[in-house]
Amino acid sequence: MRRKLQQRRCTPEQVEETLGRLRDLGYLDDLAFARALVARRSRSRGPALIAQELGAKGIPRALVQEALSTLGRDEQVASATVVGGRERGGDPQRTAARLQRRGFSREVIREALDGQLDQG
Known part of the structure; x- marks a missing residue:
């Protein structure tokens, strides 16, 4: 999200304000996003491919591992x-x-x- 805002030539203050507001509203939760993606993708993909996809989306490795830990x-x-x-x-x-x-x-x-x- 930060990258997208910077590409739209937002000032650093605007970027931080927007990200803060989105976090407060619960729209920026990397762990929730990762868990939801794991739940959707695990029906047709294994953990390695899911981890690669989450990494490409900029999700930190620790959160990826935590989300994947839900897969039995x-x-x-x-x-x-x-x-x-x-x-x-x-x-x-x-x-x-x-x-x-x-x-x-x-x-x-x-x-x-x-x-x-x-x-x-």
Whole structure:
């Protein structure tokens, strides 16, 4: 937000005043934003990709880690199973590579693929 205001040629005083007002109104809460994004994205992406996205948005690493700490392992495995299951009957190596690109850890991928093999 600071960058956007500076790009619009606001004075430093205007920037600080605007940011202060937005904070007071609860519109600038990085942790709440990060938690909401984690909740939305965790259905189709793993923690690594979500962390990368939050970092690109300027969220501090400590807040990213705190927001990601809400993701349980079972939830990650379930999401990876759903994402990987879209290629039913496909090559497990291709599925694993796809899940890795989506930000899931090797352990979660292995668990998700093992679950698919047990079902199939």
